[in-house]
Amino acid sequence: MADLGRLTPGFFARDTVTVARELLGKYLVRVLDGQPLVLRIAETEAYVGRRDRACHAWNYRRTARTETLFAPPGTVYIYLIYGMYHCLNLVTEEEGEPAAVLIRAGQPRHNFDILAENRFGRKWGDLSPAQRRRLCDGPGKLCRALSLTRAENGIALGEALFVADSLSALSLPPWPGDGEPPRIAAGPRIGVDYAGEDALLPWRFTLTDEGGKYVSL
DNA sequence: CTTCAGATGCTCT
DNA sequence: GAGCATCTGAAGA
Numbered sequence: 001m002a003d004l005g006r007l008t009p010g011f012f013a014r015d016t017v018t019v020a021r022e023l024l025g026k027y028l029v030r031v032l033d034g035q036p037l038v039l040r041i042a043e044t045e046a047y048v049g050r051r052d053r054a055c056h057a058w059n060y061r062r063t064a065r066t067e068t069l070f071a072p073p074g075t076v077y078i079y080l081i082y083g084m085y086h087c088l089n090l091v092t093e094e095e096g097e098p099a100a101v102l103i104r105a106g107q108p109r110h111n112f113d114i115l116a117e118n119r120f121g122r123k124w125g126d127l128s129p130a131q132r133r134r135l136c137d138g139p140g141k142l143c144r145a146l147s148l149t150r151a152e153n154g155i156a157l158g159e160a161l162f163v164a165d166s167l168s169a170l171s172l173p174p175w176p177g178d179g180e181p182p183r184i185a186a187g188p189r190i191g192v193d194y195a196g197e198d199a200l201l202p203w204r205f206t207l208t209d210e211g212g213k214y215v216s217l
Numbered sequence: 218c219t220t221c222a223g224a225t226g227c228t229c230t
Numbered sequence: 231g232a233g234c235a236t237c238t239g240a241a242g243a
Contacts (some may be wrong), residue, residue, distance in 0.1 A: 063229070064229095081235065082237080083234085083236095091238090136243075191235050194235095216236095
């Protein structure tokens with residue numbers, strides 16, 4: 001029953017903007033030392049190399065870094081940004097089409113103490129309300145809380161990291177409000193001014209329900 | 218609540 | 231050598 005409810009490569013082998021929208025409300029699971037750290041995905045962005053100047057692999061640009069974007073759908077793409085933070089992406093479309101969804105924010109759902117330790121070096125109970133609210137409300141913070149680095153770049157979704165459809169698929173109790181159909185807003189992506197006209201594409205998606213408190217900036 | 222400077226190192230020109 | 235799909239802490243409104 002463990003694999004039921006996990007998103008498969010087929011989910012990711014589709015239009016990237018659609019995948020970015022549909023990942024909202026799904027559960028990102030990071031398994032660390034046998035413990036599942038669980039976030040409800042609250043903010044995503046689509047990057048499409050074929051046509052998108054904001055994408056590292058724009059116009060099929062192939063370098064050591066972008067090589068992962070050409071991998072099969074469901075591959076994990078993690079890169080270092082500003083010398084000290086990491087960004088988590090999930091590769092989409094057919095193999096050879098360089099595209100991915102950036103996971104920008106999530107709401108803590110399970111193993112709060114480990115998430116808090118990874119990010120602040122303290123347990124959940126010792127965090128201020130502001131720290132709790134901001135635990136995973138940005139791509140760098142999310143990677144820190146989940147202990148994801150370039151060590152995980154290029155792996156396939158599987159044992160160490162995967163996306164689940166529901167909490168029940170993880171044998172976790174329901175979370176109040178998570179059962180409702182997600183309300184979604186779209187807007188321009190963050191920090192891509194260098195991309196010219198493509199910076200205006202409404203390819204950033206956020207939850208606007210309770211999850212709206214957990215999206216970046 | 219807001220703005221702002223500085224951190225820090227990899228990637229590509 | 232320039233720039234980057236970011237974050238933090240300090241200072242002010």
